[in-house]
Amino acid sequence: MIRLSAGTAACLGLSSTRMDAFPTTAYLLSGRKCLMKCSFCPQGTGSNEALNRLGRVNWPEYSWPDVEKSLRGAREKGIERVCLQSVRHGDGIESLLGIIARLKNITDLPLSLSAWIADEEEASTLLEAGVERISLSLDVINPLIFEQVKGGPQHSRLALLLRCAEAMPGKISTHLICGLGETEAEALSLIDRLLKADVTVALFAFVPLKGTALENKKPPPVSSYRRIQAGYYLLRDGAAEVSSFNFLNGRLRSFGLRESDLRARLSGGSAFQTSGCPSCNRPFYNERPGGIIYNYHRQLEMPERETALDELLFSLGNGSRGF
Template identity: 55%
Template sequence: MIRISAGTAACMGLKEIRAQVKPTTAYLLWGEHCLMGCTFCPQSRESLRLPDRLGRVNWPPFSLAELSRGFQKGEAGGLKRVCLQGVRGREGTAPLLEILGRIREATDLPVCVSAWIDHGDEAARLLEGGAERVSIALDAATPRVYRQVKGGSFRERHALLLECARRWPGRVGTHIILGLGETEEEALCLMDSLYREGVTVALFAFTPLKGTPLAGKEPPEPPSYRRVQAASYLLQEGRLALSRLTFRQGRILSFGLSPGELREALAGGKAFETRGCPHCNRPFYNERPGGFLYNYPRPLTEAEEREAVDLVLKAAEEGGAFHEGNLAPGT
């Protein structure tokens, strides 16, 4: 049995729902009864065990035969990648390797495996077993937040992430959730260092979910999320140096750019689209349809782009003064 996100299942012809935006990646979830105690996650041992939930998304169960059959229709419907996520189970990554083999028999789409691994050799087995990429989720941006919301050692996870990124350049990613108690500065310093190591960072917004210990906590404020999204995009693209950003009490005070330069650097709206593995758009993973779109699962309209950039500019203006300055050398 494998769980398939409702939007993916619809794309594969396995379920009838009307999706506002189709996924461009097939999202699969294996396992129940996660050993981790993450206080934001419905799969964790600290939650009410809602096996069909992860993020805001429903994950109905299907057989592996149904999954295999679904790829043909899914590819015709626009799927460009497979994301196989696993909860942390007693069997380690062995069940994921088996499912990976079944996926490889059914499709040539590149596969990313996002799972708990204990050491680099487990990542090696997944990559040798047909995964194009692996993701080792940090989720939290600092050791302090990690301890509070996940328990355990941020430093160990971080070291493993870097070890894997160095062993397999361009094939390793991580997930960072904003809004768990980190400052904008802490999140951006971490992301900047990860980009330098060639790690792909997928940004998520903390989402309060029923049945989890953090159900009553507020999601991140939209202006703050937009600021970090904008800055992290420019850092990732090499269009802004971390040293140009200034912060006050952990919040971005200035991008070191004039409003015109910032608007020009963010033109096109890419900064506000879902980022992570190629073709990963995670529709409505963090958002209610009709609510604030933390990550756009599709290109922005001109009006949406204007609105998103206005929010970054407004927030920066309120925080302090814009600096006159140029984009990083080479832009």
């Protein structure tokens, strides 16, 4: 048995659940209870509910033959990538290698893996087995909050991430969650460091989930998330340097650009779409359909682009320092 995100199952025809949007990546989840105790995650050791969820999304379980059959026709259903996510378990990478071999046997779609990796050797073995990209999730941006929320020091996971990116260029990603108590200056400095090390960053907004230790914590204000998304986009695009950003008490006040430049760079709306591996759109992973959209899973419509940009520019307001 293996779990699929509810949207993936509906897209592949394994369930008749009505979805507001379909994924362009097929998301699979392996394993049950995770050995980690991340306080934002329903899969973690400390959570006591909603074991079938990761992010806001439900993950029903299906038999391998059903999943294999449906994945064979995935391209025709708009799927462009497969993402295998795994909880941390005690089996090393052996069980993952078995799943990867199974997936490679049935589809030539590029395969991403998000899993707890012990060292570079494991990452390299997984790439040799046919994984195209590996995500080592840092999740938490601030080192002290990392210890409280995930347990253990951040520096050893960050060092492994950077060593993997150096040894396996263009193959390594990470996930970062905004809204866990870090400042915008910390978020953008870390993003800048990761980009310079050739790590692909997938940004998430924190979502409080029932049954987790952080169920009562609020999600970040959308204006703050927009500033991080825009800063990340400008850094990734080479349009700005973090040294030209202006912060006040950790909050971003300006990107050091003229308003017309900023509008021209961001008016397409891509900055506000889901980030991460190519073709990864994760519909409604952070948000309820009809609610505030943190990561758009598709291109933004013109009014959405204007609203996102206006929200951003209004929230900067840095007078003579520009935008």
